Amino acid sequence: MRKLPVVVAIPTKNEAENIARTVASVIGHFEAVVVVDSDSTDDTCAIAKSQGAEVVPYAWDGRYPKKKQWCLDHVHTGTPWLLFLDGDETPSPALLAELRRIFSQPVSAAAFDIPLGYWFAGRRLRHGHTIVKRALMDRTRCRFPVLGDLAAPGMGEQEGHYQPLADGPVVRLRSPIEHEDLDPVRTWFDRHNRYADWEAWLEHHPQVREEIRLAKTRQGRLFHKAPLKPLLSFAYAYVYRRGFLDGRAGLDYALAMTFYRWQIALKARELSRLTSSPTGRSR
Template sequence: MKDRNFLIAVTVVIPVKNEELNIGRCLAKLKRFEKVVVVDSGSTDSTKQIVDEHGVEFISFSWDGNYPKKRNWMLINYEFKTRWVLFLDADEVVSDEFCDELSRALANTEVEGFWLNFTNYFLGRPLRFGVPQKKLALFRVGSAYYERIDEHRWSNLDMEVHEHPILNRKAGEIRSKIDHLDFRGIEKFIDRHQDYAKWEVKRYMSIDWSKDTTHLTDRQKFKYKNIGKWWYPWFYFIYSYFVRLGILDGFPGFSYAFYKTWYFFMIRNLMAENKVKS
C-alpha cells in the first residue's frame, strides 16, 4: 500500500459539457492525483457547481469551429506542472487498483504513453465480453497531440472523439480497467452516435490514401478501408457478439452489439446518400 502515500504526478484533464449526472462520481475518485482540471464547453446545468464543490480547477472553453478542439487546445495552451497528462471523460471512473498500477508504472518507465483499458456499462450492467475498449489517453506532456483534422464544422463536436493521439514511440499498457459508467440512457446514446456517424462520414471522405497514413492505428486503417462495404456492419456484429463472446453478457450484450451494428449501418447509408447527392 506504499504507493497510496504519495500523490501521483499526473494532471488529469476532464473535458465536459452538461455532465452533472457523471462529474461528481468521476472527481471523487481522483484524490490521489497531483492535479485535476475540468475543461467546460458552456454547461448550462450544475456541472460547474459540482466541480467547485470538489475544489478542482475549472476552465471555460469556446470552440470557433477550427483547429484546435478541446483536448489539443489544452495540450497547446495549458501550463502543465507535471510530466504526464491523463485525459478522462466525465463518465469514466478510476479505481485504487488502476491508481496503484499507474503509480508503479510511472516510477520506472521509458515509454512515452500508455494504452488504457475500460469496462463498459450498458443498461446498468458491466459488459465483460465483446470488443474491448482501449484508448491511448495517458502520455508525457509534449510527446503527443491528437490528430489534426481541419473539419470546418462537420459537426458540433468540439472535442476529439475518434481522433487518435499520435505518439512516435511505442506505448505501454495499464491493464487495470477504468469503469465507463454512462447512465444517461439510450436516448442520449442514440443522439450521440448520430453525431458520431455524421462525423465519421466526413472523416472517411477526407482521408487521402495516397499520402502518409502511418499515423492511423491498424484498427483505424481497417475500419476506414472497409466501413463503406455492405458486409462491415454484419462483420462487427458477428465479431463482437459471437467471436468476442458478447452473447455471454445477456440482453445488455446483445443490445450493445445491436446498437453498434445500427451505428455502422447508419454510417454506410450516409455515405451512400452523399454519393447520390454528388
C-alpha cells in the first residue's frame, strides 16, 4: 500500500494507556510516525517503539518555540506535510481514505482543518461536541504564533488553545480524527483545571488574549468574545447542538464544560482580588 507523503507527529507525556492504539492506527499509512516525548515516567516510549514508531526526546527550555512548533522545525523536515495527533487520537478509516484522495494529486492548500470525534465517559458524542483542529499542515507555510503568555500558568510546553497560522488556503475535511481517552475521567478534570489557570490569566492580559483570539477558528473567535460563557456553553452543547441525544454522556459533557467555563470566570475574579489588594492577597 502506498504511504501518504505525510509525517505523523505525536507529542506525548505519560500516554502508556493510549499510545499503542494511536501508533497502530497510523503505522503503514504514513511516510513516518514520530512520538515526541517529554520525559515520560511510564512505558510510553517502550510501547511506541514496540509498535514501530520512532521516538524522539523533547525538553522544553521555557521559551518559544513550544512543542508543536519544535516538531515543525525539527521532525523529518524533508517532508513538508505534518499531521499532529494527540497520544489518545486515531484517524478514522474515512479520514485515511479522504487523505489518499487529496494526496493523489497536487495539493494547493496550506493546511487542513479536521473535525474531532470526541469520546466522553466512554461514549462517542454524536451531537454536543463540535471541535475542529488544524492538525494537518504544510510546515513551509504554517507556524504557531509567538505570544506573550510565557508567564501564564497552566500550559507549559504545549501551545494553548489556538490554531497555527497558515500562509495560504485552509480547507476543512469531512472525516474525523477520533479522540478517545482511555484514562479515567479524573484526568480530564486535571487537565482542564490547568487549562482554566491559563484562560483566567488571559482575562488579565487583554493584549495577549486578543492575539490568541485572532489565532482561533471563526467559531472560537465568536465564543471568545461572548458574555455569560458558562450558560452559553451549556445551551450551545446540550440544546442547540442537541447534546441531549447523546444520553447521559451528553449531559455529563455539557455540565463538565459548563463547570470549566465557570472555573475560568471564578479564577479570573480571584486574580482580580489578588491584584487589587494592597498586600497582593485576597481578603
